[in-house]
Amino acid sequence: MFVVQALARFFAALTPLVVMFGCAPRGRDDFAARFGYLILLRDQVAAQVCQGRSLEATLAQLLTPHTEDYGRPYLVGVPGREKFARDDREFARDVAVAYRVLTAEPAAPPNDGKPRALALIGDHYHPPGLIRPPIEVAMDDAGIPTEFLCDVTKLTAPILGRYRLLIILRDGVNWPDPDEKSFSKAKWWMTKEQEQAIIAFVRAGGGLLALHNANALKPWAEKQDPAPLLRVLGSQYDSHGAPREGYRVRVLRSDHPITRGVADFTATGEHHRPRPLATDMVRLLESTAEGETCLAGYARTEGKGRIAYLAFGHTREVLDLPDVQRLLANAARWCLGKD
Ligand SMILES: [Zn+2]
Numbered sequence: 115m116f117v118v119q120a121l122a123r124f125f126a127a128l129t130p131l132v133v134m135f136g137c138a139p140r141g142r143d144d145f146a147a148r149f150g151y152l153i154l155l156r157d158q159v160a161a162q163v164c165q166g167r168s169l170e171a172t173l174a175q176l177l178t179p180h181t182e183d184y185g186r187p188y189l190v191g192v193p194g195r196e197k198f199a200r201d202d203r204e205f206a207r208d209v210a211v212a213y214r215v216l217t218a219e220p221a222a223p224p225n226d227g228k229p230r231a232l233a234l235i236g237d238h239y240h241p242p243g244l245i246r247p248p249i250e251v252a253m254d255d256a257g258i259p260t261e262f263l264c265d266v267t268k269l270t271a272p273i274l275g276r277y278r279l280l281i282i283l284r285d286g287v288n289w290p291d292p293d294e295k296s297f298s299k300a301k302w303w304m305t306k307e308q309e310q311a312i313i314a315f316v317r318a319g320g321g322l323l324a325l326h327n328a329n330a331l332k333p334w335a336e337k338q339d340p341a342p343l344l345r346v347l348g349s350q351y352d353s354h355g356a357p358r359e360g361y362r363v364r365v366l367r368s369d370h371p372i373t374r375g376v377a378d379f380t381a382t383g384e385h386h387r388p389r390p391l392a393t394d395m396v397r398l399l400e401s402t403a404e405g406e407t408c409l410a411g412y413a414r415t416e417g418k419g420r421i422a423y424l425a426f427g428h429t430r431e432v433l434d435l436p437d438v439q440r441l442l443a444n445a446a447r448w449c450l451g452k453d
Contacts, residue, residue, distance in 0.1 A: 151194040157243025158192050159212040164236030164264040166288030166303060169213045175292050176209055177202055217265045222276060229278035229450050231260040231323075234269055237284040238300070240327070240428065245283050248433035252442035253281075258450065266303045271311035279321040279450050280312065283427045285351075286331040304331060309343045316346060317417030321449025323442075326427030327351060329388055340391055348392035348414050349423060355385035357428065361403035363410055363437070371453035372413055372422055372444045373398050379437040384428035386410075399441075401425065411441065413448065420449045 162172040176192060192205075199205035223230050233249055236242035242264050253260040258279065263269065266288070274280065287300035294300070309332070316322050330351035332341035344350040355361075360382045365373050385403040392414050399411030410425040422445040426438050433442070447453050 147194065148198060151192070151198045154192050154194065154243075155208060155212050156216070157241065157246075159209055160216055160236060160242040160264045163213065163216045164242055164266075164284065165238050166266065166290045166301065167292065168290070169210060171290065171292055172213055173206055173209055177206065217268075219268055220261050220263060220273060220276075223259070223261065228259060229452075230276070231258050231279035231281055231446065232274065232277040233260050233262050233281040233283070234264075234266065235262060235281075235283045236264045237327070238287070238289045240284060244430040245427065245433065248430055248439065249281065249283070249442065252433075252439050253446060255439065256443035256446045258446055266308075269308055269311070271307070271314070274311055274315050274320070277320070279323060279446060280315060281323045281325065281446070282328040282331065283325040284331075285327045286333070302333065304343075309341070312343060313346050313416075316419035316421060319418035321419060321446070321451070322347070322421045323445050323449050324421065324423045325442075326384075326386060326425060329423065334389075345391055346416050346421070347423065348395050348412060348421060349388040349390050349409070352387045352389040354387060355403055357384055358382055359385050359403050361385045361401045363399055363401045365398070366400055367396060367398050370396060370398055370413065371448045372411070372441060374440075374444055374453075376437045376440050376444075379435065381426065381432050381435060381438070383426070383432040386425040388423070388425060399424070411445075413445075420451065422449050 158176055159172060162175055167175070195205055199208055220232070231253060235245045235249065242262070246262055250260065260281070261277070286302050286304055287297070288303045289300050291299070312322070324347050329344060329347055329349045332344050334340070334344070334350040334352065340350050360380060362378065362380050364378050365376055367373060385401060385408070387406075387408040390409055390412070395412040395414040397409060397412050400407050401410035408425070411423060413420070413422045415421070424438075424441055424445060426432050426441075432438060444453070
């Protein structure tokens with residue numbers, strides 16, 4: 115059932131691309147192959163858009179297969195490209211269309227009174243192509259229609275106002291220059307207006323589901339004077355362990371709606387060590403690696419809004435874990451006041 119729902123959602127998200135590319139299916143196999151190509155193209159372009167890169171930089175990255183960005187194999191070119199784009203010119207045209215779709219203002223959702231989520235995902239270390247599918251499935255399970263956004267410039271008060279829940283899995287820095295490798299040269303993207311828009315959204319009753327490195331949305335070096343958004347979120351990033359470290363997750367409060375149906379579990383991935391800021395949070399989960407125990411999940415309220423933080427999200431594998439899927443769906447519903 116999940117697979118069917120996820121595919122249906124993929125089709126919906128790809129409709130603008132399919133229409134713009136004029137991909138009338140001649141046969142089922144042909145369409146399936148072209149569909150796979152479009153998904154890969156969308157995700158590869160999204161991986162550039164979420165780093166704040168221009169169309170020119172995106173083209174330069176995708177036209178030349180390479181192993182930039184930590185040698186992750188899924189960033190090497192776009193498989194199937196030679197089948198659907200006869201030459202670099204045609205491929206550049208495809209990339210430009212995908213770039214235009216991904217940097218367009220999100221379409222206004224139908225005015226049907228249904229609570230909807232906006233998910234801001236993807237950064238230098240976390241490609242949208244890996245994060246999006248597990249979040250799609252979890253939100254489907256929660257019954258919450260979700261729009262995905264990779265272009266941070268489109269996170270504005272009017273757009274946020276169309277949604278009841280904001281999901282964030284990304285940090286606060288962009289890497290507009292693909293050749294720049296130094297973190298000190300990365301660009302903090304969030305404007306004061308965007309920060310205030312998120313805070314106002316939550317205080318007015320919006321939900322905020324912050325995942326993994328979302329507590330690094332603002333500089334965390336100012337430990338004595340955290341940014342207003344981090345205070346509202348309730349924690350700030352401190353550090354993390356190795357990319358494939360094993361850790362044990364313990365449920366601290368099994369009576370909370372967010373942990374309903376979740377037992378202690380093990381996971382492999384970047385073990386995050388958030389620094390709690392809020393004193394009024396309900397601690398839900400803690401995680402232990404190498405004898406070190408950290409906060410891994412909590413909930414709190416701010417004004418009329420609800421905030422949940424879950425530390426998971428470095429890889430698709432960890433987001434796909436049944437317990438993490440349940441936590442995501444439960445947390446999204448709780449943030450919306452459904453539980
Ligand atoms: Zn990570």
